[in-house]
Amino acid sequence: MTLNVLLVCHAGPAIGLGHLKRTIVVARTLQKELGAEILILIEGMEFPVENLYGISFKFIEPQHSLVQGIYDLSFQNKIQLVVFDLHPKFIPKDMDKLLVQLRIKGCKLVAIDSMASYSKLLELVFIPSFQYRDLAIEEDLKKFVFGWDCFLLSVSQSPQSWAPGKNVLVLSGGSDATGLGKNFPYALNGSLDDDVDLHWITGPFSQAPIWPNKPRINMHNHFAPTELDAFMLNANYAITVYGVSFYELLYYGVPTVVFSPYGNKDSGELQAISAHGIALVALNEYDAILKLKYLMANHELAASYSLKAKNKMMKKGDSRFADCISLLVQV
Numbered sequence: 420m421t422l423n424v425l426l427v428c429h430a431g432p433a434i435g436l437g438h439l440k441r442t443i444v445v446a447r448t449l450q451k452e453l454g455a456e457i458l459i460l461i462e463g464m465e466f467p468v469e470n471l472y473g474i475s476f477k478f479i480e481p482q483h484s485l486v487q488g489i490y491d492l493s494f495q496n497k498i499q500l501v502v503f504d505l506h507p508k509f510i511p512k513d514m515d516k517l518l519v520q521l522r523i524k525g526c527k528l529v530a531i532d533s534m535a536s537y538s539k540l541l542e543l544v545f546i547p548s549f550q551y552r553d554l555a556i557e558e559d560l561k562k563f564v565f566g567w568d569c570f571l572l573s574v575s576q577s578p579q580s581w582a583p584g585k586n587v588l589v590l591s592g593g594s595d596a597t598g599l600g601k602n603f604p605y606a607l608n609g610s611l612d613d614d615v616d617l618h619w620i621t622g623p624f625s626q627a628p629i630w631p632n633k634p635r636i637n638m639h640n641h642f643a644p645t646e647l648d649a650f651m652l653n654a655n656y657a658i659t660v661y662g663v664s665f666y667e668l669l670y671y672g673v674p675t676v677v678f679s680p681y682g683n684k685d686s687g688e689l690q691a692i693s694a695h696g697i698a699l700v701a702l703n704e705y706d707a708i709l710k711l712k713y714l715m716a717n718h719e720l721a722a723s724y725s726l727k728a729k730n731k732m733m734k735k736g737d738s739r740f741a742d743c744i745s746l747l748v749q750v
Contacts, residue, residue: 422455423497427489428504431463432624435593437663438504441571444737446474452741458496469645486517504531527747538562542747547571547736564743568734570666576648578672581725583718584655586616592660593622597680600628603704608634610708656715658707661685669728674721676701676710697728
């Protein structure tokens with residue numbers, strides 16, 4: 420009997436692509452490992468999604484009822500499993516009522532990375548993180564799964580041995596919500612060595628970065644590439660905002676400087692990352708430049724970060740997730 424699965428996520432300019440990227444990884448995994456029939460529901464204004472071949476999907480605009488859309492699709496498609504990967508700020512207020520209705524219908528319910536407060540109505544809360552400090556009620560702890568083998572990464576190649584060089588990759592996020600593209604390229608151009616090749620990835624919801632009129636360094640802008648694997652494999656170093664792509668850089672062993680432009684939102688994770696010695700953590704984008712220069716001048720340190728990162732990320736989360744779902748639905 421085919422397992423019918425509805426995956427629900429957020430994506431858009433105010434949110435970025437992280438939730439959708441993980442949802443696509445889950446979709447591919449459940450197709451491959453469990454032979455599941457997949458439908459993805461994306462809350463957000465419609466935009467081109469190039470890497471969803473072979474997967475049915477539809478958009479629902481934010482002004483429409485996400486709860487009603489989920490409820491309707493679950494009945495129309497005889498859904499047996501619903502997986503949520505939602506931004507915590509945009510979880511509908513009447514989500515609990517929906518979960519109760521879906522459970523009455525016989526659906527298994529799983530959340531990724533959020534909705535811990537609904538754990539009593541869920542079968543599983545899968546946390547793509549090495550730590551989780553906001554665990555819900557004690558009797559629900561068995562429902563929470565997290566660890567270094569839980570990251571849902573959109574990677575398709577194997578890591579390579581690291582070597583020093585001059586290729587620097589900059590990832591500012593799918594939407595560059597804090598406007599790094601306005602001043603950060605000027606600061607990079609004014610600080611890095613003349614022979615640096617800088618590759619800036621512009622997300623699909625981002626404005627193009629503002630380049631200096633006559634750059635000192637070689638600056639390349641890449642707008643919304645379908646995959647980042649080739650850029651990561653070619654990079655000798657990287658600067659990135661904290662998010663899903665940071666862990667993909669760790670998987671590929673790229674010596675990385677990471678920072679959060681969102682205040683203290685990610686401070687707990689970043690402190691732990693610094694303690695693990697797998698990346699350099701910066702206070703902001705300007706501190707990130709100083710730390711990048713330090714990293715580029717210390718090959719032994721960079722090699723150490725690369726090796727430790729690859730060792731931590733050796734086990735990808737897609738297999739762990741498939742195992743959890745297989746037990747849940749007894750496929």
